[in-house]
Amino acid sequence: MIQVIARSIKRFPEIAAGVSFLVICVVFAILSNRFLTLSTWGEILATGAELGIIAVPVALLMISGNFDLSVGSTYALSGMVFIWALNSGLHPVISLIIAIASGAGVGFFNGTVVLKMHIHSFIVTLGVMMLLRGLLLVWTEGFPASVKGGKAAHPVLFGLLAGRIGRTPLRTSAIWFILTTAVLTFVLFNTRHGNWTFATGGDVESARDEGVLVDRVQLINFVIVGSMAAVSGLLEVGRMFSAFPTLGVGMELETIASAVIGGCLLTGGVGSVFGAFIGALLMSTVRIGLVLAGAPAYWYQAFIGLLVIIAVILRERMIKI
């Protein structure tokens, strides 16, 4: 019996995350009668979406054997660039493209340095994280920025990014989150790029021997992560109409935590995009649920920390069976 459970967890790494998610939902539902309402879930999905839309591609990158610690800084950069572009009077679509391009550029830079200089992605992206954050603070002098005219300035654009869906408390960002997960799940399991992603992270030498273009695979994944971190910054602006240079501090670790809870190994080769989806959702559920349950918000970090450790222990034990 235990063997069967272990095997299925090994085959479907997201099962453990899914079960913990359900357990946590049940606990919060008992603790607070406001937990199972649409407005609560609107909030969970909205915060989950901004984290998850980065965490899901981060899972892809981790499967190919790399980290990206610069996503939090990229998220802030994108938001600030987007607002700057809008406020300079550029067309909203152009502003959007510039902001996403800034993220893609960061991803391309990360990937190029990692692959050409053969430096571990952990170090490279740590450097880029600090570099970008510093530059952002210099540029803004530490002040936040808001879209001139707020929501009314670009109602359609903001509505599409992270506005309410109809009259429900749900936001469109949730749709982008689900869509991103669906697309990347498809890529991972049904395309050559997905196959190569697993192979590169699993055994880079063997993959190269068999003709996998391992550098290209990793570079593409870095660019996807950078771009999606930028997209997440856009969602934040779509929700708040403002951004500040210290936005997303600590987010890089939350994305990694989501991916790990969802079944990614730090060493690459294993993981699940859908698992990271659940991981991100689980984290925002805990964040909102604790507030609803009346617990001090500080518990959030402690709780997530515990979850990550449990997830890793479970994974390690499963691999040995």
Place this chain on the structure above:
Amino acid sequence: MKEPIVRMVNIHKKFGEVQALKGVDLEVYPGEIVGLVGDNGAGKTTLAKILAGVYSPDRGEIYLDGEKVRFSSPNEARARGVGIVYQDTGLVPLMDITRNFFLGKEILKKIGPLKVLDKRKMKQEVKRALDKVGIASIRNIDEKVAFLSGGERQAIKIGRVLFFKARVVILDEPMRALSVKEVGKVLAVVERLKESQIAVVYITHNIFHIYRTADRFVILDKGIKVGEVRKEDITEEGLINIIRTGRMEAIKKTS
């Protein structure tokens, strides 16, 4: 006399200050198993990697079916029918058999503008290919390679080069770290290669693995070809003596 499928002439290769190969010749005929033997550091693997397009020689020529070739990558060599099976690498343990089998050479199908993996076709092909090499022991092609034995892994790798139409197969120490039973399985696969008129270059320093199956031995020592000998003309002990002394005279003492 058949034409050699591979002819390597006067191959030289230097790595920094180390002269790995000094004017080595090698000929291999279709349906022949050549044991490329020699002690550690003899240059066996370097010679094989030059043939497989991993390294390019500093000097010397390679002819394939009489035509001069120059491979700048393993993919080029593979496209011309030269496949290499390494001892340790070549499979990703965390991936299943089918995905490993077609790694880097996936079968794709078009769905509208998208190119996606044709998983069903790949599974069918893997089953067929593994039957052909005679490894019925593999129960489930969805199994991760990590759960397979060393012998099964080698068999899959050999099955793979066969499937991709290799006419020359280089096996680099395929039996290191295999149990006695497993060695038998891999040898059976090697014999099947011979039956299908494939030229096999078998690299090893343990001649007990290959003596029974090989037709001819080419002996290298410190980058120089000591000589070559047909199996009929030498005993196992004689061969070991040549490898140990690096001199062909050793034959006379034992035979």
